[in-house]
Amino acid sequence: MTGTLNLKLDINGESRDVAVEPRVTLLDALREHLGLTGTKKGCDQGQCGACTVHIDGQRVLACLTLAAQAEGRAITTIEGLADPNGALHPVQSAFLEHDAFQCGYCTPGQIMSAVACIREGHTKSDNEIREYMSGNLCRCGAYSHIVAAVREAAEATS
Amino acid sequence: MRNFSYLRAQSADEARTASALAGHMVLAGGTTLLDLAKCGIAEPETVVDITHLSGLDHIEINDTMASIGALARMSAVADHPAIRAAFPAVAESLALAASAQIRNMATIGGNLLQRTRCSYFRDAAVFSACNKRHPGSGCAAIGGVTRNHAVLGTSKACIASYPGDLAVALVAFDAIVHLGDRQVPADDFFLLPENTPEHEHAFERGEIITSVTIPASPAARHSTYLKVRDRQSYEFAAASAAVGLEFEPDGKTVRDIRIALGGVASKPWRVRTIETALIGKVLEPALVRKAALLCMEGAVDHGANHYKIDLAPRVVTRAVLQLGGLS
Known part of the structure; x- marks a missing residue:
């Protein structure tokens, strides 16, 4: 099991083969080996949420998940969120409409987190949105617009 | 992060046997082990991935107790209606911990084994003195910035605080940590630093946490x-x-x-x-x-x-x- 692992990863509904060292995280596999750079590397230590992806529908941090651990699970990244015909996901549209970003670096993680937050039903109030989005930091401080976008997307999908 | 080998355990017995070997460390949710490996604090030669084991993620509750499998995720326990009803402090301790993403990853067994957030422990590149990392090397925290350090249970060797929330609720309600057939009261599972702060748990190599039980009470x-x-x-x-x-x-x-x-x-x-x-x-x-x-x-x-x-x-x-x- 040393050396290189040949993994088959299910990413955005596609089966992708990747050969990586055991220590390679899902985040690095996505960005450096599979050309999926939408998932961002912020702190790389589980503190900022920029690398948030979904595994089997649940939001997790790709920086603290080994690529090997994700084998056999359904991985969704920001690239897999929009409709195949190009129509944006309602949360993506809400972020645009509410200008819920400034530099945009945390945005893919914010959106992946928000999609799961809405699905979990943790959007009953602005305070609940803030609590359940607290794992996603925005150094530009666009928080008030992010909360507004999440609230509107939650209302639109309920 | 130093490279390591990856072993996907096929059974709990295989995990026990493998984890007893030198340089082998058990990997579950990864939120502690991979973080510390990136800091250079944990240096596994082989990680033994137990997340594919079946039968260790149960959440069962009856009139006398709750039993929570070691691989149950923090979020699953925090959101479990029967746990919230019969053990609200346990559910709240989990819901108020970490972030939604980490709670979806981190397991109950791994939660108990999380390491201190002492910044001197976590920064080996700058602070060589840490009795927890290197017994006998000293404690850089004593005389340092101590806002997050413990005021109870400390020793001359270590003033690191225990950072977790769940275990606080478990200790309050006399929970039992199950290591296969062996059972340890949660209060005894965590050790005082005394002269051996590197020993944090009543836990032998080759043992894995299998579940936690909590007695029901008014x-x-x-x-x-x-x-x-x-x-x-x-x-x-x-x-x-x-x-x-x-x-x-x-x-x-x-x-x-x-x-x-x-x-x-x-x-x-x-x-x-x-x-x-x-x-x-x-x-x-x-x-x-x-x-x-x-x-x-x-x-x-x-x-x-x-x-x-x-x-x-x-x-x-x-x-x-x-x-x-x-x-």
Whole structure:
């Protein structure tokens, strides 16, 4: 099991083969080996949420998940969120409409987190949105617009 | 991060056998092990991935107890309706910990084994002295910036605080940690640093946590976890309290009360002195305020963490009065 692992990863509904060292995280596999750079590397230590992806529908941090651990699970990244015909996901549209970003670096993680937050039903109030989005930091401080976008997307999908 | 080999355990026995080997470390949710590997603190030669094992992620509850599998995710336990009803302090301790993403990853077994957030422990590149990392090397925290360090249960070798929330609730309600067939009370599972801060758990190589059981009780059913911290969310406790309360039929005399503290001690800190002081008494604010001061008996501060000695009794007081309907 040393050396290189040949993994088959299910990413955005596609089966992708990747050969990586055991220590390679899902985040690095996505960005450096599979050309999926939408998932961002912020702190790389589980503190900022920029690398948030979904595994089997649940939001997790790709920086603290080994690529090997994700084998056999359904991985969704920001690239897999929009409709195949190009129509944006309602949360993506809400972020645009509410200008819920400034530099945009945390945005893919914010959106992946928000999609799961809405699905979990943790959007009953602005305070609940803030609590359940607290794992996603925005150094530009666009928080008030992010909360507004999440609230509107939650209302639109309920 | 140093490279390692990857072994996907096919059975609990294979995981036990592999984890007993030199350089082998068990990998579950990864939120502690991979973080510390990136810091250069954990240096596994082989990680033994147990997340594909079946039968270890149950959450079962009956009239006498709850049993939670070691691989149950924090979020699954925090959101479980029966746990929320019968053990609200346990559910709240999990819901108030970490972030939604980390709670979806981290397991109950791994949660118990999380390491201290002492910044001197975590920064090996700058601070070579850490008795937890290298026994005998000293403690860089003593005389350093100590705002987050423990005031209870410390030693001359180590003043690191235990950072977790769940274990505080488990200790309050007499939970049992199951290591296969061996059972250890949660309070005994966590060790004081004394002269061997590198030994944190009553845990031998080759053992894995299989489940945690929590006895049901009226106090557990009427309980809360109060967590006070520097920011409102996604932060470790400055001071926290797991409290459970049962009244006599008169609705004001204390029949049973459980109190444990987080964020202030080197391990989850049960405070039986306060419990003893309140059992059999009519609960009223002045009595609670006075009894709460007992939680800091023997406390030793290291400068910047002095505030915890004032804060912790207030956290206990607020939690008890809230539960007792007196605030």
